Amino acid sequence: MSEPLRRLLAGLPDLLPMLEASYKDIHAHPELSMQESRTAGIAAQHLADNGYEVTTGIGKTGVVGLLRNGEGPTVMLRADMDALPIREDTGLDYASTATAVDPSGKAVPVAHSCGHDMHVAWLMGASMLFARHQDAWRGTLIMLFQPGEETAQGARAMIDDGLFERFPRPDVVLGQHVMVGPAGTVAGSAGPITSAADSLQIRMFGRGAHGSMPQASIDPVVMAASTVLRLQTVVSREVAATEAAVVTVGVLQAGTKENVIPDEALIKLNVRTFDEDVRKRVLAAIERIVNAEAQASGAPRPPEITPLDRYPLNVNDRQASDRVAAAFRAYFSADRVHHTGPAPASEDFGCFGTEWNAPSVFWFVGGTDPELHAKAKAEGRLNELPVNHSPHFAPVLHPTLQTGVEAMATAAMAWNAAG
Numbered sequence: 254m255s256e257p258l259r260r261l262l263a264g265l266p267d268l269l270p271m272l273e274a275s276y277k278d279i280h281a282h283p284e285l286s287m288q289e290s291r292t293a294g295i296a297a298q299h300l301a302d303n304g305y306e307v308t309t310g311i312g313k314t315g316v317v318g319l320l321r322n323g324e325g326p327t328v329m330l331r332a333d334m335d336a337l338p339i340r341e342d343t344g345l346d347y348a349s350t351a352t353a354v355d356p357s358g359k360a361v362p363v364a365h366s367c368g369h370d371m372h373v374a375w376l377m378g379a380s381m382l383f384a385r386h387q388d389a390w391r392g393t394l395i396m397l398f399q400p401g402e403e404t405a406q407g408a409r410a411m412i413d414d415g416l417f418e419r420f421p422r423p424d425v426v427l428g429q430h431v432m433v434g435p436a437g438t439v440a441g442s443a444g445p446i447t448s449a450a451d452s453l454q455i456r457m458f459g460r461g462a463h464g465s466m467p468q469a470s471i472d473p474v475v476m477a478a479s480t481v482l483r484l485q486t487v488v489s490r491e492v493a494a495t496e497a498a499v500v501t502v503g504v505l506q507a508g509t510k511e512n513v514i515p516d517e518a519l520i521k522l523n524v525r526t527f528d529e530d531v532r533k534r535v536l537a538a539i540e541r542i543v544n545a546e547a548q549a550s551g552a553p554r555p556p557e558i559t560p561l562d563r564y565p566l567n568v569n570d571r572q573a574s575d576r577v578a579a580a581f582r583a584y585f586s587a588d589r590v591h592h593t594g595p596a597p598a599s600e601d602f603g604c605f606g607t608e609w610n611a612p613s614v615f616w617f618v619g620g621t622d623p624e625l626h627a628k629a630k631a632e633g634r635l636n637e638l639p640v641n642h643s644p645h646f647a648p649v650l651h652p653t654l655q656t657g658v659e660a661m662a663t664a665a666m667a668w669n670a671a672g
């Protein structure tokens with residue numbers, strides 16, 4: 254480990270109790286996407302207390318803390334802050350019992366089932382270390398707390414609110430996510446690291462009639478059912494074996510009563526891809542199949558296809574990624590740094606690097622009890638461990654909390670270390 258990095262991280266053990274308290278507090282007070290005012294307030298106060306220039310309300314609840322420390326590279330570290338409409342079922346004594354009103358006006362339970370509370374605590378920890386040990390580094394740090402990752406709105410909202418005009422362009426953009434994996438380890442690779450995701454809503458139109466008189470109808474139930482089956486051939490018949498894609502129909506709705514043929518059906522689907530050409534091909538195939546099935550049924554009008562949200566492909570810059578990996582191997586021992594291919598999860602983190610024209614690196618930090626993980630692996634039951642978005646998901650606090658702060662600091666110091 255380099256001398257400046259050692260100086261920077263020397264104070265971390267003393268910070269852990271405070272970070273643990275903040276983590277538990279944020280965990281117990283989760284907020285839905287684009288409603289993160291309490292969490293943003295905690296982040297902003299923490300940055301201000303540590304001497305950062307703080308800007309709040311960027312893209313609604315986004316927060317940026319800027320710390321200038323002489324000549325040197327500009328490094329941006331990012332954490333997302335939002336929680337999910339999920340009822341937590343972890344049994345932890347700091348579990349969430351919170352509820353909130355979602356954008357459709359419905360009251361929903363809320364929980365940090367994706368671990369963004371951990372991301373906030375990590376970035377708070379890193380912010381504090383860099384502020385306290387300014388002799389260990391040079392340059393400018395941008396600590397960015399982002400809203401609305403789960404709805405693909407937050408990065409976009411901050412960019413649209415002038416992020417690029419209000420802050421210096423970073424030399425590198427760094428981000429991390431807690432995932433299933435032995436706590437105390439980090440994992441990543443160069444190239445695509447999380448998939449592109451496209452969600453579509455499809456309305457298919459038929460003609461309603463009495464259930465006893467199908468001849469008077471154009472049945473949207475059969476039309477939609479046949480569409481769903483045919484969509485399964487996109488990946489199996491149109492994507493090469495060496496490429497990858499996922500097409501999942503998550504919503505299929507039609508009708509209200511068993512003896513009424515409805516006049517329309519609703520499909521909502523989600524597409525994951527790791528390559529822009531594959532993405533275009535899959536989306537074109539979906540459009541072609543949906544239209545052709547409607548035509549085959551004699552639909553009175555063409556289906557309505559509406560994009561719901563879109564996550565860009567998140568690609569780790571090769572050079573920057575190699576630099577982070579080398580720093581990780583030097584700090585953590587090599588057995589704690591794992592190589593992992595792209596995850597089928599999606600992230601709007603990629604927007605910052607791509608649109609700001611800066612290299613970006615995103616990696617995963619294990620959050621599973623190492624013994625539990627080893628046991629599940631030995632028994633071939635890794636798929637049974639609670640994953641992100643499960644009501645049972647919650648990272649173990651130690652050493653996850655410490656590892657994430659160390660990873661952020663180590664990666665940033667690969668650019669900023671002062672000799």
Ligand SMILES: [Zn+2]
Binds near residue numbers: 403641
């Ligand atoms: Zn998530």
Ligand SMILES: [Zn+2]
Binds near residue numbers: 368369402430641
């Ligand atoms: Zn997440």
